[in-house]
Amino acid sequence: MFDINNILRENIKNLVPYSSARDEFKGEASIYLDANENAFGSPLDKAYNRYPDPMQYQVKMRLSEIKGVPARNIFLGNGSDEAIDILFRSFCNPGVDNVILVPPTYGMYEVSANINDVEARKVPLTEEYQLNVEGISEAIDKNTKLIFICSPNNPTGNSINRDDIETLLANFSGIIVVDEAYINFSRQKTFIQELTEYANLVVMQTLSKAWGLAGLRVGMAFASEEIIEVMNKVKPPYNINEASQQLALQALQNTDLVNLWIKELLAERDKLVLKLKDFDFVLDIYPSDANFILVKTTDAKGIYNFLVGYGIIVRDRSKVELCQGSLRITVGTPDENQKLLETLQLYK
Template sequence: MDINQLLRKNIQSLKPYSSARDEYTGEAMVFLDANENPFNEPYNRYPDPLQKEVKEKISRLKNIAAENIFLGNGSDEPIDLLIRAFCEPGEDNIVSINPTYGMYQVAADISGVEVRKVSLTNDYELNANELLGASDTNTKLIFLCSPNNPTGNSLNKEAMLEIAASFKGLVVVDEAYIDFAPGKTLLQDLGEYPNLVILQTFSKAWGMAGIRLGMAFASVEIIGILNKIKYPYNLNILTQQKALELLDKKVTVQKWVKLLIAEREKMAQLLTDLPFVEKVYPSDANFLLVNMHDAKGIYDYLVEEGIIVRDRSKVHLCDNTLRITIGSSEENEILLNALKELI
């Protein structure tokens, strides 16, 4: 794959901004290169623009070379950058499954890029041939989300890899919830598919939604393009410091994940037992999609009780559904008790 054949022409010729910290590597005693205030250390200094220390820790955690990692302000940043780098506004298009995470559409709309949506089956399964059939010579990116949001299920691995093997553009697999689906990541397949980009996040299993830290894993060439067009200091020093601190808590995170998976299975069964629940869809994420009678009415009732879930009834293939995040055992019990009052 010649990455330059996919890139927008202006991105090919773009001369990226060079910050003071980009032009120097190594140790120094005095920094007089970036017009910083000498007081109020360490916050007076610009953060590492390439987040090298954080990437090294993630590299060891994920068993992926640091040069194959891009860090962004949430996963939304690499989503936006990929569309801006590869899709010519008003000319190129992206293909995505439907239903799925809404930011692919929003990022494409902002850039003036067409989105071609391919419906999942009624059981939320992926059809590789239909997805490939929706693409043409102007399709630069295919977005897949696995485990998918809002459906919760993991997409078929063989189907995703078939798409990666057949498609001439980039295949972006968003694995935001992958920590709750052990053994289903495509990270180990990166080396065989140079057009594959995998997104992960610290917002879910790692409990870091508030610091906004997302990851993209891809070939060195693709990572280089993302670094070329990102804002110079896209991750602030506080985010980097907190990430370094929390990355040392892998054992704690594993305990959280184990507890949440157990709660997910328990909640799936208890919700199924409620007479107004039609179906609880299988989930590999930290939430459940639940089909029920009068989902909007139940949503409004829960709001009055001070319990907030997500009404997904207007989403394609999700009529009369609520998306319920798995909380602590205490929070889940409060929800169940409120729902039992409707019986």
Template sequence: MFSLKNIVRPTIQQLKPYSSARDEFKGTAEVYLDANENPFGKYNRYPDPLQLSLKTKLSEIKKASINQIFIGNGSDEVIDIAFRIFCEPGKDKALTFSPTYGMYDVSAAINNVELIKQHLLSDFQINLNQLQPYLEMDDVKLLFICSPNNPTGNCINKEDIEYILNNFNGIVIIDEAYIDFSTKVSFISEIENYPNLIVSQTFSKAWGLAGVRVGVAYANKEIINLYNKVKPPYNVSTLNEEAVLKKLENLTQFEIEKNIILKEREKLITELQKNSFVTKIFPTETNFILIEVNNANQLYKELVAKKIVTRNRNSLVNNCLRITVGSPEENQKLINTLITLQEI
């Protein structure tokens, strides 16, 4: 049976978090002389360490309580802090599925945690039979599931994820960076049902704020308390929080922009199907398309020579390029360039 206390590192359980000046005072004052700030300027004050304005807005939109939300410096911070909370360096392990997002590897290496990688099946779904022994290992503390998955573009079967949540005594992190482009329902609605679930989302993709670097974790309040305990005191700047709040004020515009991307995705798929270079187009529920081509390395270089950059994923999925859905003008330039290359 899952027990949060049993999988949190002892040093984290005993950790006394840094208490900032803003943590110690609640409310609004007329004079702030507590944090050694410069009294002049627009951004002279430290940001809210718990980003309560942003959490309040997200609570309304996502139907999660404020104490079930963690705001991170990008979703990469959500990933990194999970390793620091749950995995003893040089001892514990984490698990993910291949091919998938490369930052799981990087964060595991930085934290000196072995990352086990299970190969997905040919349809990019989880092989539960091969996974089963790892679900029963005491030293496997974290399990990452990217859904929709990067770079494959597909969602992982909900029933398989639920099986893992019910049968794994560690933490399951579902990375939903691309969920806004998907027809599937977010697992945020399940955090009350699974004490070992963390759902990670980001404002870098559908929300168009990659330069702002804000990610979010949704989980039960006990896990969120651990995140707040471990994070740096002022991990998200005032500028970044303001940028996200401004975007959240206009949900209608967000839907308009997202729908343009989805329409362009279908148009791009239709045009790619006509191309002799393309041997397969994989189903996608994201803002990118994974395509199999005759020679991925060669086509990638030819596109770069035409000043079009795609992502060569040949090392992860044989002879595949990952193409982000751009603006209508960018997509048309790609289509025209591929036609030109076919004629050479």
């Protein structure tokens, strides 16, 4: 049975969070003399002299409308990477606790574990890129605090079997993080709908992929109110800057355009897969629920270097476990995809 107090670090239980000027006053005022800001403005066309909303209320309310989740169940971070790091700092005692990773997967889970001096226990995916549930269960001990599952998975592109994730959620006393950075491109439904069912579930999403806002660095975590309260207590007071909040809010009004892009991208992905299969050096193309494809080739490094020579950059994943000989190729615009295919025709 999940009890947040059983896995929360003692120092975090007793932590008194920093109280900012904007935490202490709610509402609007005509004169702000509380935060030592520059009252004259900013040397820009738009003024950014005031500190941003520390809890990003307007952005969360708009996300609440889109996602169907109460704002109190939403955490916003400086990219999903901040949410990952805060989970480590909140629940994992350095040098004592461990987390479980299921490679091949997103590399920042392991980087954050190393930064926080937390053991990362690896239970590789199966040959079909699915969870080894039995292996994960055997790797869990009393100090296992987090399990990270990326679905659709990066770099493989496939969605993880939903029943396997639910089996772990029902039987693990720590937190399971389901990273859905690519969920907008997937046929699978989001795990956000399961938040009321599983108190130990954290779902991460991002505005970096389908929403095209990678440069703004806005990541999302959805979880129970008690987990979100912990994350808000640990985060820096003003972790999302004012420009990112304003632009994110503006972008979140354009759902129709984003949905149109997603539809076009998925059509381009299907066309790209069909064309790539014609090349002799392509051995396999794995099914994808993301905006990229994993392509197994006869010479990943050689093809990568060849494309670099023409100014085309893909990702060589050939040194990643279970991805030997593979390139990860992001689906581009129709023109970009065509240029890629024309260039590959020159490869010998």
